[in-house]
Amino acid sequence: MDSKSLFSFTLIHSMKKSCFYLTQTIYLILFVFTNSAFSQHKHHCLQIAYPEVIKKVTTTEVHFLDGTVLPLMHHTKLSKDYSNFEEFLDNASLMNQLEQCYPLSEQYLPLPKNYDPGRARYEPFFKKMYGSSAAEVRKKLVSIRWMPTVINKSLMVTTVNGVDKKLLAISKELETLPKEFHKYLQNPGGTFLWRTIAGTKRLSTHSFGCTIDINVAHSDYWRWFSPNKNGLYEYKNRIPYEIVRIFEKHGFIWGGKWYHFDTMHFEYRPELFQKDCHC
Numbered sequence: 001m002d003s004k005s006l007f008s009f010t011l012i013h014s015m016k017k018s019c020f021y022l023t024q025t026i027y028l029i030l031f032v033f034t035n036s037a038f039s040q041h042k043h044h045c046l047q048i049a050y051p052e053v054i055k056k057v058t059t060t061e062v063h064f065l066d067g068t069v070l071p072l073m074h075h076t077k078l079s080k081d082y083s084n085f086e087e088f089l090d091n092a093s094l095m096n097q098l099e100q101c102y103p104l105s106e107q108y109l110p111l112p113k114n115y116d117p118g119r120a121r122y123e124p125f126f127k128k129m130y131g132s133s134a135a136e137v138r139k140k141l142v143s144i145r146w147m148p149t150v151i152n153k154s155l156m157v158t159t160v161n162g163v164d165k166k167l168l169a170i171s172k173e174l175e176t177l178p179k180e181f182h183k184y185l186q187n188p189g190g191t192f193l194w195r196t197i198a199g200t201k202r203l204s205t206h207s208f209g210c211t212i213d214i215n216v217a218h219s220d221y222w223r224w225f226s227p228n229k230n231g232l233y234e235y236k237n238r239i240p241y242e243i244v245r246i247f248e249k250h251g252f253i254w255g256g257k258w259y260h261f262d263t264m265h266f267e268y269r270p271e272l273f274q275k276d277c278h279c
Helices: 003-037 044-049 085-090 123-130 134-138 160-174 179-184 241-249
Strands: 054-057 061-064 069-071 141-146 153-158 188-190 211-215 252-254 265-268
Touching: 044 054, 069 123, 123 160, 141 160, 153 160, 160 241, 160 265, 179 211, 179 241, 241 252
Parallel strands: none
Antiparallel strands: 054 061, 061 069, 141 153, 188 211, 211 265, 252 265
C-alpha cells in the first residue's frame, strides 16, 4: 500500500470510529435525559426485583413486607445534570438510584462523563434489606465455596434476596470458562467488609455482603489514574466480557460500565435489569 492509499485508509477508518463514538455518546446522553424526565414510571422496577422483601411500590413510597415504608424521593426533584456529581451521589434518593439506565449491550462505550448507572444508592434502602450495622449484616451471611474446582476459596456473602445462591450459580458457570480466564478470577478482592467507599463517607455495598471484587491485579479503578488535559478520565479495562456476561445474567451490575470505572466490582442490583431500568 503506497503512502497516499495508507493515508486515505487511515483517514476513513478514523472517521468511521469517530462517528461510532459520537453516535454512542449522543444515544446515551439522550437516554439519560429521557430517563430523568420519565423516572417516575420506573418505581415498579424495585418491586419486581426484590419480591422477598418488598410488598408494594407506589409513586411516592416503598412498602416492605414488615410494614416499613421508605420514600422514593427525600428531596423535591430529579437531577437535570450531573455537574456536581459527588453531591448527587451523597444525596441520592431511591428514584435517583434508578435514574441512569444500565446498558445491557456489549457495545457500551464510550461512556459520557459521570455516567455511572448503579453508583447512586439510597443508603437506608440497603440498610433496611441487608442490615443497618456490621453485626446485623453478619447474622445474614453464609460461607460459600468460590469456584471449588479451580480456586476453592471461602467467601462470606448475604443470604438476603438469594444472593448466596446466585453467586454459587455464577461460580459454577465461571468454572466452565477456558483456563485463560482463570487469572481474572483468582484471588478475589473480597465480598463482605463494613467500610466506606474510598474518598467518601458513603457506605460501600461490600458492607452488605451483596458485592464481590474479582482479581485486583487484573483490574482497573479510576482513582488509580489521573484525568487527562481535558479533565476527563480515560476508560481502562482488562476484564473479558465473557466473565461480565455471566454476572449480568444473575442480576449483578459491573463497575466496568461506569465512567468512574471499577472493573473488579460486581454488585447485586436486579432493579437495573428490569425492562424500564436498563438500556
